[in-house]
């Protein structure tokens with residue numbers, strides 16, 4: 001690691017240590033080291049042979065739930081087998097030590113919770129639950145996976161036999177109101193937002209750093225590739241997300 005890199009990590013550590021209401025915002029990049037490709041990156045694994053905008057669209061679910069689950073069941077099973085990586089653990093550690101108040105995430109993979117983060121706002125939902133559009137029942141992932149593993153095809157509600165819908169935001173759906181308002185509140189109160197592994201291009205989540213900045217808070221970025229906020233950030237760590245966050249933790253210990 002070059003001295004310049006560790007100096008930037010030390011600056012992020014300094015910002016964290018000097019803040020009182022810091023919040024972390026994460027995107028797909030934080031889960032890439034866990035083997036979960038960012039589906040918006042062309043030619044990466046899971047979404048290679050299909051157009052996610054087509055198969056993971058709310059209209060596709062409504063029109064043909066069997067076809068939807070034929071695809072999405074595979075995604076469920078793959079995500080369920082993944083473990084949090086050192087970046088998730090570093091973020092959980094920041095919360096445990098009182099440096100951040102919580103994590104706002106665009107990821108549906110549950111890995112922040114598995115790593116021990118407690119205040120996790122999942123603005124795109126989570127694979128933890130599926131919901132019944134018929135009667136509103138909520139069904140846990142273990143039951144959904146059991147149905148999928150049993151080869152019964154589309155997971156269905158036990159009460160009313162409707163096809164279940166994953167409690168994640170599909171293309172064509174609005175983001176859930178309660179998590180979004182919690183996210184906007186945290187961002188507005190934050191004196192520091194640490195945005196990790198997100199290109200900050202997908203709205204409305206992409207507006208959250210702006211909410212923090214407008215309220216007088218500061219922004220630090222840990223992400224490869226450019227973001228619309230590069231010019232407004234106090235500091236940007238553009239290396240590998242695991243190495244960068246571990247350098248920040250090491251700087252906090254120094």
Ligand code: ZN
Nearest residue numbers: 132135157160
């Ligand atoms: Zn039902």
